Amino acid sequence: MDEKEKQEKRLDFLVEQFKADSREYRNLPTPKDREGKRALLRSLMNIRFPRKMDEEVLRVQDAYLKERAREKGIVEPSDIPAIRGCLSLWQGDITRLSVDAIVNAANSEMLGCFIPMHSCIDNCIHTYAGIELRAECFRQMNGLREKWGRDYEQPTAIPLLTDGFNLPARKIIHIVGPIVSRYLTEALEKDLADCYWNTLELCRTKGLRTLAFCCLSTGVFHFPGRRAAEIAVHTVTRWLAGHPGAMDRVIFNVFKEEDRKYYEEILE
Known part of the structure; x- marks a missing residue:
């Protein structure tokens, strides 16, 4: 699996995990396109009040954001x-x-x-x-x-x-x-x-x-x-x-x- 495929899997995983973490938006439909998923993930991160998050989710989030930084340059x-x-x-x-x-x-x-x-x-x-x-x-x-x-x-x-x-x-x-x-x-x-x-x-x-x-x-x-x-x-x-x-x-x-x-x- 190349890095692009890994990044897509990270994004899919994070969107579902952050939805599940939100009582209000856990049943929100997930967009099909990459940009829609990115926007949804960012929005869910933006509104989240600080509280404990599963360590595996944090690990994947960190890997995802590190790769996003590399992608942006x-x-x-x-x-x-x-x-x-x-x-x-x-x-x-x-x-x-x-x-x-x-x-x-x-x-x-x-x-x-x-x-x-x-x-x-x-x-x-x-x-x-x-x-x-x-x-x-x-x-x-x-x-x-x-x-x-x-x-x-x-x-x-x-x-x-x-x-x-x-x-x-x-x-x-x-x-x-x-x-x-x-x-x-x-x-x-x-x-x-x-x-x-x-x-x-x-x-x-x-x-x-x-x-x-x-x-x-x-x-x-x-x-x-x-x-x-x-x-x-x-x-x-x-x-x-x-x-x-x-x-x-x-x-x-x-x-x-x-x-x-x-x-x-x-x-x-």
Whole structure:
């Protein structure tokens, strides 16, 4: 049996196991086509609250996601040219990057996105890391609630570190960016700068030397894209100047064309 056939069997197995794991959707018809099965599996993973899963299912899930990463194409830092010092710009799927750490734009619950097939980066990272990621975030948040109270939510700009699980990245740094409700203020700009600064400080203390930032607080958090890019580049550049040799590569990862243009103009 070749790898493609093994992957199809893994997908079929996982769809049925995750359906059986869900009371609400266990009787849902399974699509016949591969993309339909993939969408159903991702949706069932997205909505699943962290709880124990059979070890055999986890083993197959891990093998499936590792192969999905290979299929999508793993990108090394050496594949991306440096623009200024150790700074790089790369447009694409952050879950393809084989770096020490990628940054996830998280929400204050720190459990990922529960909306099936949502296009946010939080959903994408949790999908391709696997359900162990949500379980690990849940474990860490429970520990923080034991310390700070049951209503504890992760504050803005305070990073939380987890393993990358089935991603090419070794680690994931989850951080809550500021939300622009009406007007952009100096306080919100400082909060965004703190996200970048604090993430780099965490990398320094943990020995993480290659890092990919996503576009924090843009999108549904409504931070203006150009200003967010300016703050990102300025803050990272200032941190690197104060910590020479601390990082081998810092990648600004963008997905949208307009964000790529912002960073290109700023990094010229």
